[in-house]
Amino acid sequence: MEGLTVTLSAPVASFRRPLDINFQRTLLLPPPTTCLGIAGAALGLSENELWQEGGLLSTLKVSVLLEPSPVIGGDPALTRDLWKVLKIKNKKISERSPYFRELLFFPRYTLLFTGGKALLERLAEAFADPAYPISLGREDELASVEAVEKVVFSSGGSVLFGTMVPGDLRELEVKVKLTPGLRIEPPSVEVLPLEFKVVKGVRHPVKRRPFTIIPLGSQLEFPTLKTFSFRGRNFVWLNF
Template identity: 35%
Template sequence: MEWQYCAVALRAQTASFRNPDFQNFQKTFPLPPPTTVVGLAGAALGLSPQAAQAYFEQTPFRLGVRGGARGQARDLWKYRTLPGRSVITRELLVDGWFQLVLGSPDHKLVGELAAALEAPVQALTLGQSDSLAKVVRVELLHGETESERCTSALVEGDVLAQVLAQAKWGQGFSLTVRDSDPMAYQLPTRFQYKSAYGVRAVVQRRLFSFVGAAGVHLPTAPLRGVHWGDEFIPTFDL
């Protein structure tokens, strides 16, 4: 059966996706990781975090994430120094825009997701409870495509390693050191929950790259994904 995708465009005044490698300083990822998107979709459906994860395990799903922000800021999250605690500064993305696509061969589930995102049961947030997300547009997309280039997106695997490997085959490439270059992290993709809204523990991680506005060009390994208007959004298995 042909894959169908639910595409949703979001805007948010602030967003923060915590990088767990930082402790007293809560640095944010530039884009929402897979588990954040699963939680957001679950909130739209009225599901608990545990039930949201189970929802996307009932049938094959693919996810795509693209977006950016106009700026960044730092918020003094915890300001009282108490025994055993430290002052914590949290990094925020300001005036963010995000394009999410969730697809499956089960068109009924995709249609259910689209309807939920147009009329969410619970408030939609991006990484923290006070970062409310506004749904700008929801659209159903049919079929998939490939592209050698992507920008401002989340891509599975170490994209930087793929770019460097192209040199072996005589492919042109360029590399600079700046925030918009690909950054690879082992991101959580599944949790084990003690209860529907209880404590959770990471049980699965996968390697992903955050590709900035400068983009990447991969002529030897085209990316699978979907086109939404003029933009290509790479996708990966949930």
């Protein structure tokens, strides 16, 4: 299977969990919509063009691998940032509302794409010279494109780590790979949208699905998943 990989790194990143408000926790990995949004930014697509039915990226499959942090190794460092929101009423500050926001420091990811050959060629050119700035999370959390590679994905094995799989871990057939002295990091399950519907300039999440997020320190075996491989790392497509 022909594909494209894009390796990104950033000093700071955050991927807000959909239902968090005053305490904005971050996901460990960029969700499928963020991966598509990054591709759209490279291509210079508007919000409407990115999410319109039958649009340019409607057939693009995406996945993501968490790479060891280039600074600290392993998962990226995690911290909390305190913000204060000032609420204005009658031209005066009526309320001060604090909230916490989690941030990832020095993350590094490899985004994986597959689709039509012409689309992959266009994406490769776009990531070499992006139309819009590439960010990992909020628009001010800029990322560097370290590498863009045209690859052929082969069939993969059943052991996955540092990635995301569709489905709720509690409902999947899975085994934990254990070795002496292993320090296990617990996976997490999040319900995330696969797409957005734009109505009058406002995005509305659609096609919500559960996903299991697997840290680098957890090795899980999924005997029944259809997987692919890139440089010895196994993954599955997230949006098909």
